[in-house]
Amino acid sequence: MARINSRQVEAFRATMLTGSVTEAAKLMAVTQPAVSRLLRDFQALLKMELFERRGTGLVPTAAAMALYTEVERSFVGLERITAAAEEIRGRRTGSLRIAALPALANGYLPRLAGHFLMERPNLNLAFFGVISPIVVDWVLNNQCDIGFAEVPIAHSGLPSLRLPGLARIAVLPTGHHLAEKEVLEPRDFEGETFISLSAGSSSRHLVDQVFHRHDVRRVLRVETTLSEIMCGMVSSGLGVSICDPFTAQEFATRGVVVRRFLPRIDFEFSAVFPAQRSPSPVALDLVETMRKALVEFEDQDLGLHSAATGSLQPLPRAGEVGA
Numbered sequence: 001m002a003r004i005n006s007r008q009v010e011a012f013r014a015t016m017l018t019g020s021v022t023e024a025a026k027l028m029a030v031t032q033p034a035v036s037r038l039l040r041d042f043q044a045l046l047k048m049e050l051f052e053r054r055g056t057g058l059v060p061t062a063a064a065m066a067l068y069t070e071v072e073r074s075f076v077g078l079e080r081i082t083a084a085a086e087e088i089r090g091r092r093t094g095s096l097r098i099a100a101l102p103a104l105a106n107g108y109l110p111r112l113a114g115h116f117l118m119e120r121p122n123l124n125l126a127f128f129g130v131i132s133p134i135v136v137d138w139v140l141n142n143q144c145d146i147g148f149a150e151v152p153i154a155h156s157g158l159p160s161l162r163l164p165g166l167a168r169i170a171v172l173p174t175g176h177h178l179a180e181k182e183v184l185e186p187r188d189f190e191g192e193t194f195i196s197l198s199a200g201s202s203s204r205h206l207v208d209q210v211f212h213r214h215d216v217r218r219v220l221r222v223e224t225t226l227s228e229i230m231c232g233m234v235s236s237g238l239g240v241s242i243c244d245p246f247t248a249q250e251f252a253t254r255g256v257v258v259r260r261f262l263p264r265i266d267f268e269f270s271a272v273f274p275a276q277r278s279p280s281p282v283a284l285d286l287v288e289t290m291r292k293a294l295v296e297f298e299d300q301d302l303g304l305h306s307a308a309t310g311s312l313q314p315l316p317r318a319g320e321v322g323a
Contacts, residue, residue, distance in 0.1 A: 105129030
């Protein structure tokens, strides 16, 4: 027994949409006789009259109108599948789970991710701000699609992409005497109350190493796991510190003055991905967007030449770097 085929259904739908066999043929990119034959076979298989000829045109019967409702539902479903595939190919749909160390999660990365999402209206996001060891653990256990963690990465088996490093900078309370200088060096911190990140962190180790190498003795009164707490303590007037530029930006208008620090101590981090599967295209797109933004941020010289205000220029947004 012959069966209905998709081309017959397509010819019926095209005729219903256009109101004529000639226009249906144009829509399907076939000849008019081909459409007439498809319609004739379709009606024969269904054993019902679908069109009545009125003059030079065709008028759908009541049966055709009822059938068209069902056909259109099927085609809408197919069109949705096609549209979804196009969204996926265009990397504008789906979901993305991100974990990022606090220095990035406290302002910079959420802003960049917000612009990234606005260009992809069907993409959903889950965003977590946690310390680097937890970032690595969550990615390792497939709880996140991408993580941003400070290097060195504790687990060497995770695929990773190193992102451009940015110089750490000095953070001072508003009105501090060191703010008179545009560039600070280790000897400027001799005897200063210093607020540190926790012992054992790679950031703490790098900063301490520089001061030890220059034989500078600071008054180490406070240590904390988070750069936000560190900058908050600085803004209180208690002391000074060396900080990543992302957190410093968030506090630049909240009682904190920033200055360049030499020798340069890079703040370095990587994007890490689950080992069990290839990184998703949208995750790689986000990394590339971030890489471009970081390069532009570095090229802008962090705005640290502005000693008069002591404030950082705004970090570039994703939409400003052609992302």
